[in-house]
Structures are given as C-alpha cells and as structure tokens.
Amino acid sequence: MFNGSRLTLARKRRQLTKKELAEKARLTALTLTRLEAGETPEPGGDTVRSLAQALNYPAEFFYLCDSEALNSEAVSFRSLSSLTARQRDAALAAGDLAFELHAWVADRFELPAVQLLDLRDEDPIAAAGALRSHWGMGAKPIGHMVKLLESKGVRIFSLAEQHKHVDAFSCWRGDVPYIFLNTFKSAERSRFDAAHELGHLVLHVHGTTNGSRNVETEADRFASAFLINRGDLISHLGRVNSLAQLVSAKSRWGVSVAALARAAFDSGLISDWYYRDLCKQMSSLGYRTAEPQGLEREKSVLWKMLFDELWKDGITKDRIAAELHVPLDEIESLVGELVTQPPPTPTSSGKRPMLKIVS
Secondary structure (H helix, E strand, C coil), X not given: CCCHHHHHHXXXXXXXXXXXXXXXXXXXXXXXXXXXXCCCCCCCHHHHHHHHHHHCCCHHHHHCCCCCCCCHHHXXXXXXXXXXXXXXXXXXXXXXXXXXXXXXXXXXXXXXXXXXXXXXCCCHHHHHHHHHHHCCCCCCCCCCHHHHHHHCCCEXXXXXXXXXXXXXXXXXXXXXXXXXXXXXXXXXXXXXXXXXXXXXXXXXXXXXXXXXXXXXXXXXXXXXXXXXXXXXXXXXXXXXXXXXXXXXXXXXXXXXXXXXXXXXXXXXXXXXXXXXHHHHHHHHCCCCCCCCXXXXXXXXXXXXXXXXXXXXXXXXXXXHHHHHCCCHXXXXXXXXXXCCCCCCCCCCCCCCCECCCCC
C-alpha cells in the first residue's frame, strides 16, 4: 500500500514544499496533500512514477512501512535559530534514513558496544574528566576524534548539506547514540562539533534537561575540556605571548586557534585584555572562516571496516541503496564524506563479522 509518510520524508529530504513538488510532478496541490495524508491509499501508477521522477527516489520507497520520525525536540541543533524550516526538516529526514541504514548494517555486523556514561547531573568540565577517566585516556590529546567515538559505540554519519547553518547534531534512538557531522566545516571545527555533540549525549541524555540550563554553553565547555586537558595545556603551552604561538601549538590538540585561545584564557594563560586583542587579530586575519595550518579531515574507521567486509562479498553502496530502496546519493550523503571506497575484492565469508576498533 502507498505510504504517504514516505512521500513526506522524500519531499523534505529534497527540501521541497508541497506546492513545489506538485508542480514538478505535474499534480495538483490538493492531490499531493491527500497523498501525504494517506487519503489516497492507492494512487495510479502514472502518479507514482511522476513523484518518483520528480524526487529522484525509487517508486518502491513509497511502499515501505512507516519510518520512526526523528523529532526536533530529541536532537541538539546548535544553530536552530539560523536554520530555515527546510534545512531543519531535511536534516531530520537524513536522520530517519540513517536509522534505516544503521539497522541494515546492524543485522549483518556486531558493532562496537555503547560505552557512554549518564552524566546529566555533573558539571560539564567534571563530566569531561569523568568520561576521559572511564575510557582510560588520562591527559593525553585525542589523535582521532571520530575513531575514538566509534570505538565507544557512537554511530557517526555525515551531513552533506553544504551550508554553514547545520553545524552538527546528535540524538539517542533507544540505547544507541548518533552524531551527524557537517562536512562543510573545517577539520578542526568538525572535531570540536563531535566533542560538543558528545557533551549533549552524556549531559543531556535523550534531550532531558532542566529548562533553565544553557545546554549549548554546557556542551561547549564539555568539548573544550574533553579535547584539551587543562594540565596538559598548562605544561605544554605555558603563558601565551603571541598569536603565532597559538597557531604553532594548536595541532597538538587538533582544535582551531580560536578554541585554543579560549581554553588558554579559561586556564589563566592569557590575560583578559590580551585575549580580547587576540580575538581582534584572529578576526582581522580571517581565522574565523579560514583556519591557519589546517588539519586533514578525519575519516571514519568503522565505515571503512564495514565497507571492506561488504566489498569482500561484492556488496557495494549501489547494492545497499537498492536493498533499502533509496537513491544512491542518500547513502553517499550519509557516509560518502567519511570513507573512500576502494575497488571490491569479492570473496565468500558466511560469518557475521564482529568489528572492533582499537582506540
């Protein structure tokens, strides 16, 4: 039976209004509204083909069961005020498709177990220290943030939205934590975004927060403390006397020069007046938009391992898209920026691989 909610999902992913889609599919707005509302359970084949063509989605997608829609209240949109309704809905719809891709993968692989803590009653800086201790990290810098998170059971997906307003977002679905990273940002910003969203996952579990709390500030404080251990910062950076010193040192912690400056200021390594002067220098040099001595973008270790195993059996992204009845571009936007696909080497396995990431 035709599923109107699937039509709505595809339309939102393509960032189209009902009126726009109706025009592209050469339907009336009333017809489209009735289809999405489920008031026309069995539309004609020509109608379905027109919709499939307009959305570039397989016709079979519209006959799948309901997806469990991701609610905006359950996710952490850092820049919610600057998002348009289309951008927000498209990002949420990407989450729905990510859940289905994850379910497809989880049926075939033993994925890393979730090792997060519930730290909702902790101060953000104390929470960062507690999680570092729980994971046996000590004070050392984090060499590969995405790899670390994946090894601890966080499912990482990309957001190929190609605009700056959706920084990243995170959510819990059942007992599984998800982080969606916008690959439009710099490598340093993406690492901070990942740590910021980790803060949301452990501090604001399942979106449950006290309304008086500034959750974004809390997540920022967590991210800074998690990426930059204060003792390590003081011992390796010392008193800051120039912007060049920060630019040279930032690679140790894999953060932006602005994030390092703020951490140094919070740790008493920069005076108030000099911090303000450094901020002016960074702005005038364009460091807010173009990071000096930029790092290489982190790639997913887990997705690389997954695709390596699938390719041994000749299973490519095209095959996965076909089995999920979604366009290949949706698979690419969820994982394409996280991994580079090598040529498949078909073999026969027959076992359900257990994936272990050494962090």
